[in-house]
Amino acid sequence: MTWADSAVQTAQPNVVLIIVCAVLVATGVFLLLERSLTRVLLGVVLAGNGVLALFLIVGGKAGKAPLVGVNNPDQMSDPLPQAMMLTAIVITLATVAFVLAMAYRQWQLTGSDDVQDDVEDRRLQRLAREDATSETFDNSAVRTIDSDELAVDEVQAANSDLYLGGDSIAEQIGDAMPASSPDDVTRFDR
């Protein structure tokens, strides 16, 4: 058993610190769930400080500064969590700087710092909502037949036959097919 173990074993948890830790983490998580990147960042800062408070709790009883030769080792507070906290503080600082820069860049580009949805995801979601068939499939079917130089109505007839759904499905396929004008798709796919 090292001195660190005995320090931990004699520690009495400090209720105030526990409450501070819980409140900080709770508010932090609440802010993390927001859309605005700045609020997310504030959430990270709060929750991060909450976690640092947890390290304080973990460090056990508060004691004298852990300086060898100045204080008696028995009265020192545990230095290991402090070393870890310092490292974590440095890392959090760098993170805050980076996310701020990112939020600023986002604001420069779009005029807001909201976290945006993935365009591709939304497109797939729309297809699922409309219960349309997969774009890759439609497109390849049309293309293959295209290259066989069939007329467009024959293609649609083939599609509706395939799905026994009649005209409405053929219409939906027509709607949900940005590939018919490839320039549309080029922009967000690259």
Next chain:
Amino acid sequence: MNNIVALPVLLPLLGAGVSLALRGRPLAQRFVSISFLSAVVVIAAYLMWTTDQHGPQVLWVGAWPQPLGIVLVADRLSALMLLVSSTVTLIVVIFSIGQGVADRDEATPITIYYPTYLILAAGIANAFLAGDLFNLFVGFEVLLFASYVLLTLGGTGERIRAGTTYVVVSLLSSLLFLVSIAVIYAATGTINLAQLAQRIADLNPSVSLVLQLLLLTVFAIKAAVFPMSAWLPDSYPTAPAPVTAVFAGLLTKVGIYAIIRTQTLLFPHSPLSGLLMWAALLTMLVGILGAVSQSDIKRMLSFTLVSHIGYMVFGVALGTEEGYAGAIFYVVHHIAIQSALFLIAGLIDRVGGSTSVLKLGGLAAISPLLGLLFFAGIMNLGGIPPFSGFLGKVALMRAGIDFGTPLAVVRVVAGVVTSLLTLYALAKAWTQAFWRSPNRAVVRAVATAEDLDIYHLADHNDYELERRDVSEAESETEDRPRRRALPRSMVAAASVMVALSMALTVLAGPLYSYSARAAHDLLKQTPYAEAVLKGPPS
């Protein structure tokens, strides 16, 4: 002598500093990156040989009193991971040098690319070598920070959007990691992995269950295990091709490595085998169904990446020696093949002007070699014999059948289904991208490339390409800068990566027996713990 263990971390860091000092001299930066990363490959190979012959190599950094300082440990598993990861980073850096040379007039901030890349390599090496949880955390943070910068390189709208998701998710997992470190320290009074191995066994089972769940959650986020996998396909595909390749190959595997390490060393009698089994099953199925529904090759590959993480988690869930051996073999195979496929996707992007199969077509006429590389890659990933993907899957399935519980057998069946669906999704993409009639996007992309002959494409008998389209594309793109679509160094790097994944088939015997030895060490625990705690101070 053991000082060599620190070199895989220190050399790339030194290289990062040197190449940052050489900003504005791209040639010198490239030379520095290649030479430092090559040195790491050599050291990793030496470490692997030494650990295999003489047991784990341990270095107490800074010679602090022994259980208190920072310790770096190279055992069989970490030496193997180190060798594979440094090889992949070296090949990818050659690929990106090829890209940088070819696109010299493009406005990417090349100056910071090489230093950041080297720091990423240092972070990965540190995570593999870390002998205590906090150093593992620092390794993760180093590689994450480098990855934030690489992912948002250039700061375009799409990359900032993707980067936001990635950074926020990573921050959350880092916070959770800190929480688990604090809680583990409170429960045991140490964060040294070797000491933890002895002390966690004495804890109340419910306390140790909490610790295990916390660590598993953290690493499952990093490794993109379902249900914590949604961030990955959202953020990876937008980054530059070499960045995605190295992320896909290595970053998730660092998470898997951490899961293997902590599961075997800290929680050898895991009560969570069933939970992991379900996680593996759902990761595979949800991931691969996502891949089937995608139309963009890079996104498809990202989803297969998630899905194949399930195989490795399955090996861990079994908890047997065969399970771990299979998982380790599969990790090596998957790093090589996934990086190779993303590099090829980068080349497809250059040749076809897009990675969306909706817009690709006719690439087989433009570059048969690219078609061959992609085909070999998907056959390997899909697990067609005799490739290494097949061997890895067979190893895992045999381990699953030997395990014998109904859930394990269900999972084996799901593994077969997943590998078939992988083959289906990627073969579909291959057919569409390489064999369909080329459409306007491809024609235009070919017209801007100085090394591709658009008339060759037009004259090719299989495709009915109108001369009018071709001349239109040429006149439209006349004022744009022309660049090489398939620079030799990029093609060579991608080919070497594919060849490497093929070589794993030939080397499967020695590699599998090495994996089995590594798994044996892991399950016995004592080699690691003894080497760390009783090793002579160097």
